[in-house]
Amino acid sequence: MSAKNIAGPNGKKPTTAATNLIAGGAAGMMEALVCHPLDTIKVRMQLSTRARRPGAKKRGFIKTGMEVARKETPLALYKGLGAVTTGIVPKMAIRFTSFEAYKRMLADKETGSVTGKATFLAGLAAGVTEAVAVVTPMEVVKIRLQGQYHSMADPLDVPKYRNAAHALFTVLREEGIGALWRGVSLTALRQGSNQAVNFTAYTEFKEMLQKWQPEYETSPLPSYQTTLIGLVSGAMGPLSNAPIDTIKTRLQKFPSQMGESTMTRIKAITREMFKTEGFHAFYKGITPRIMRVAPGQAVTFTVYEFLKEKLESSNIPYVGGKYEE
Secondary structure (H helix, E strand, O other), X not given: OOXXXXXXXXXXXXXXXXXXXXXXXXHHHHHHHHHHHXXXXXXXXXXXXXXXXXXXXXXXXXXXXXXXXXXXXXXXXXXXXXXXXXXXXXXXXXXXXXXXXXXXXXXXXXXXXXXXXXXXXHHHHHHXXXXXXXXHHHHHHHHHHHOOOOOOOOOOOOOOOOOHHXXXXXHHHHHOHHHHHOOHHHHHHHHHHHHHHHHHHHHHHHHHHHHHOHHHOXXXXXXXXXXXXXXXXXXXXXXXXXXXXXXXXXXXHOOOOOOOOXXXXXXXXXXXXXXXXXXXXXXXXXXXXXXXXXXXXXXXXXXHHHHHHHHOOOOOEEXXXXXXX
16 A cells, blocks of 8 residues: 555645535535435344244345335435434544544654555544544434334324434433443444545545546546545445444344443344344345445545535645645
8 A cells, every 4th residue: 555645735735624524514414315215224124123033034125115115104214314414514524534633643754654554543543533422322313213113194103202302312311321322332343444444445546546647646536536436435344344233233222221231232132133033134234234335435525525625725835744824
């Protein structure tokens, strides 16, 4: 893997926190609006225990989505979207800002270059940071809403959690603030591995395309190329950590039992899944997850790169860690 200078081409200054907040937040919001139904289908598949019943047939992601829409109306595919949109701006701002910060910390002190290993570690640390700060509580609320089997067309079918705010209040009242960080270790492991693979692959693909096309070494790649490499890099994470995500979803769906530690529950869930549903259960929802994460990352990187370029109108050279006037 090649080393890359953190100051960027022509000594251009690093991306600011404000740019990451605006560009990253807008990119994440677009991703959520486009891809959320696939996330709901993934959660329903991960929570399904059909394989435990004798003679039950496995249900694919298309049939799962159609059944949710038929029984609970198409709007049910957007259950939990409020929790996602509330947390998406800080999540993306933290992801990109912390990634750049960790990358600078890991850069060569003399040359400012960043190796592939440093990029991987920066992505890992950024994923863990966003998991602890935003993603875990956001997903606990989201999964509680997505896991409810109720029709949104029937006014008499009142769910336990009416919306994101009500779900948050109910969880806090009934289970305490610690419940919002249930599964934080698994979420951090998933987010960390996701972003480590994602940022490393995206950076390598981007550098490769820039070398092949010298005209883009000092300017952004065309949007279709950014979309393509975002799509490919985004698919790599889910393939590497699907079992972690499935166990995490089941852990966050149900309240913990009195005196039961998180590790005890993780072991119990893992044993029960393997015993009653088989090894394939750990990969439930992998198809909609890839279909959601891969295009989601494509949307994220495309929108982020586009808005970042528009926002970075200043071309003040960044030399030796200081801005030149």
